[in-house]
Amino acid sequence: MDVAIRTAGEDDREPVVRLLDAAFQDDPVSGWIFPGTEYRRATHPRLMAEFTGVVLDEGRIDVTEDGSACALWLSVPEDDHPDDNHPDDGHPDDEAAARLQEAVDPDNERLALITRLTAGMHPRGRAHEYLWMIAVAPDRQGRGMGTALVRSVLDRCDREARPAYLEASNARSRGLYERLGFVTREPLDLPDGPRMWPMWREPRG
Template sequence: MTTDDRVRPATPDDIPTAVRTLGRAFSDYPYTRHVVAADDHAERVRRFQELFLTRVGMVYGRVWVGDGGLAVAAWTTPDQDPTPGLTEVAPSIGELAGDRAEVFEATEKLVEPYRPTEPVWYLATVGVDPDAQGRGLGSAVLRPGIEAAARAGYPIYLETATDRNVSLYERLGFKVTAEVTVPDGGPHIWCMRKDVS
């Protein structure tokens, strides 16, 4: 087991910094650029991440932070079904998507067939504040979840929309299981998995 003293489980006190980090990390991400309205985009993305973190990740999953919230990784796990939280936030997610709500739904339908149907740890969101990148925080904040999933005997699944992220995840032992190109100028999405070794 690896330990990094920069990383620890998130607490409610970490939420403001973690939300800021995720908002900044995803403000220009290809997926969110495509499925979240352009008007007031950065604030919409921040609120999207806040909903997921506070209503799903912290309640039904596991969340780790690095450097006091400058890196964040939020997971759902087979230990607790996140469906109630996802159902609760769905209307707000639709509102935040704005005039891209139909595109959001269509993109989700394109990727859905490639998602696992068996129990997995799902990396729901991970981000490093742009000012803190390049210090290994991304890998560091992912390791506790990867190790916890392995100890529990579950595979891990994630999706990413940048080839740079694909390289990071491959270094951590993930393999690409499917690729989806979203039409009408949408992002290329890689589905990735790490099986129990």
């Protein structure tokens, strides 16, 4: 599918937040973090706003030209990985997890917990591209837009011999990523919640 893709700028902040919010409202992990429909509708956008801000500052957000899909990427350098002798030091670390909880929903301990858990399973020792989130507007899903966004970066990863990493939050997305060459690592079962699948992709020659 031929999809026009550009890099998001500051003017795209609010549209990206709305897109992420719409795409992840019914996601199993979002439902675990924010149980209850009304509660999730009220608080979930704040989490998406925090994620968007981080990636605008530290990474890159790709958006389709029509604004119906976006992908949040971070380039993780080799020296950004925690030292193996300090397994409790994650990326983001406990301090970052606490800041996220305070900014989004101070009484919600699951925000800090999931941040620490995902940081703990993040690969160490090799530089890679990290697909933090990808979202397609609900009325545009199933048309190959998400695949086009991911492929545009994976093609560069292959040229540069650079691996890629992500965490799939549902079985459907896991299947998509497997077709793109990602391999599932040991899954993470959230306490009394859904399963997440960390996935790693070696560059293709």
